[in-house]
Amino acid sequence: VRLTVARNQDLSADLFTGVCQTGSVMSSAGGSTTRFTTLSVTRPADGITHVELNRPDKSNAMIRAFWSEMVDCFNQIAVDPRCRVVIFSGAGKLFSTGIDLMDLTSDIRQLAGDDVARVSWNLRRFITMGQETFSVIEKCPKPVIAAVHGACIGEGVDLITACDIRLCTQDAWFQVKEVDIGLAADVGTLQRLPRVIGSRSLVSELALTARKMFSDEAKSCGLVSKVFADKEAMMAGALEMASEIAGRSPVAVQGTKINLIYSRDHSVPDSLDYMATWNMSMLQTHDVLKSAQAAMEKKSPADVPFSNM
Numbered sequence: 001v002r003l004t005v006a007r008n009q010d011l012s013a014d015l016f017t018g019v020c021q022t023g024s025v026m027s028s029a030g031g032s033t034t035r036f037t038t039l040s041v042t043r044p045a046d047g048i049t050h051v052e053l054n055r056p057d058k059s060n061a062m063i064r065a066f067w068s069e070m071v072d073c074f075n076q077i078a079v080d081p082r083c084r085v086v087i088f089s090g091a092g093k094l095f096s097t098g099i100d101l102m103d104l105t106s107d108i109r110q111l112a113g114d115d116v117a118r119v120s121w122n123l124r125r126f127i128t129m130g131q132e133t134f135s136v137i138e139k140c141p142k143p144v145i146a147a148v149h150g151a152c153i154g155e156g157v158d159l160i161t162a163c164d165i166r167l168c169t170q171d172a173w174f175q176v177k178e179v180d181i182g183l184a185a186d187v188g189t190l191q192r193l194p195r196v197i198g199s200r201s202l203v204s205e206l207a208l209t210a211r212k213m214f215s216d217e218a219k220s221c222g223l224v225s226k227v228f229a230d231k232e233a234m235m236a237g238a239l240e241m242a243s244e245i246a247g248r249s250p251v252a253v254q255g256t257k258i259n260l261i262y263s264r265d266h267s268v269p270d271s272l273d274y275m276a277t278w279n280m281s282m283l284q285t286h287d288v289l290k291s292a293q294a295a296m297e298k299k300s301p302a303d304v305p306f307s308n309m
């Protein structure tokens with residue numbers, strides 16, 4: 001199945017109206033609409049939301065509007081019962097070249113405040129806003145599959161390390177570029193990358209030298225779990241994986257994401273404790289009974305109708 005075909009079929013859907021000339025419109029479950037200029041949001045199949053970086057003529061460089069649109073987008077996805085899983089990709093010839101360098105330089109030049117304390121305070125707020133741009137992905141209970149083709153630079157790496165699953169094309173490359181522009185990466189890569197790939201030595205090497213890492217190495221170190229020949233194959237693979245996830249119990253899927261992230265950041269005893277408390281209510285779902293019955297009847301979970309949440 002190709003995403004492009006599915007998307008065309010979906011343009012009339014009520015929730016996501018797809019890309020139009022002035023941007024993409026997304027309405028929350030409550031009905032309010034948000035118009036995005038840096039993102040395209042579509043629903044290629046039942047339960048699946050496709051979010052696409054949508055500044056292809058500027059290499060999907062991330063401007064300030066992107067920061068707030070990401071927060072709006074993922075906050076809406078988090079509460080949208082019709083979304084069970086998200087695919088995140090980039091339009092055009094590459095995934096993203098990271099922060100928009102024009103924006104960055106003008107933002108830094110325009111820092112306001114009467115003295116060092118006030119300037120610093122404002123700068124801190126600016127940095128935490130940047131961090132929230134990617135933390136919203138992690139806070140969203142729906143799993144997010146990043147699908148990367150071509151370059152993924154700087155903030156692009158911040159973005160994908162906040163995703164749950166990463167796929168890429170053979171021509172993909174990754175670069176923790178921040179030291180080259182005179183700063184220590186500050187919106188997620190240094191915190192998340194060491195937890196994604198096991199080797200702290202490799203993380204330090206990548207972050208301190210800003211060297212490019214190509215797809216084969218990205219696969220062997222665990223940054224991505226699958227490499228596809230080209231973008232078309234990757235998007236088909238992402239859609240197939242997303243369908244597998246969307247067909248399963250949302251109680252089980254969302255509980256799995258939340259507990260995996262919790263256990264990444266806590267000790268095993270604390271995480272087991274959290275898990276027990278989590279499942280003391282979630283195990284009472286009808287989904288367990290329905291799934292167990294389907295397994296005994298040798299049916300796939302995909303054949304079981306689970307209600308949305």
Ligand SMILES: CCC/C=C/C=C/C(=O)SCCNC(=O)CCNC(=O)[C@H](O)C(C)(C)COP(=O)(O)OP(=O)(O)OC[C@H]1O[C@@H](n2cnc3c(N)ncnc32)[C@H](O)[C@@H]1OP(=O)(O)O
Pocket residue numbers: 057058059061062097098099100101102126127130151153154155156177178181186187
């Ligand atoms: C508190 C927050 C702090 C956050 C920090 C974040 C840091 C980072 O993200 S560090 C990474 C910054 N990015 C870069 O240094 C990459 C810059 N781009 C490139 O080196 C090249 O674009 C690249 C080698 C990737 C590709 O080169 P190619 O010749 O194929 O394309 P270009 O002609 O360069 O690009 C096409 C148009 O896109 C514009 N563009 C590309 N990247 C950026 C960018 N990062 N910021 C702004 N604009 C970008 C480029 O200017 C071209 O536009 P136009 O000239 O209008 O055609």
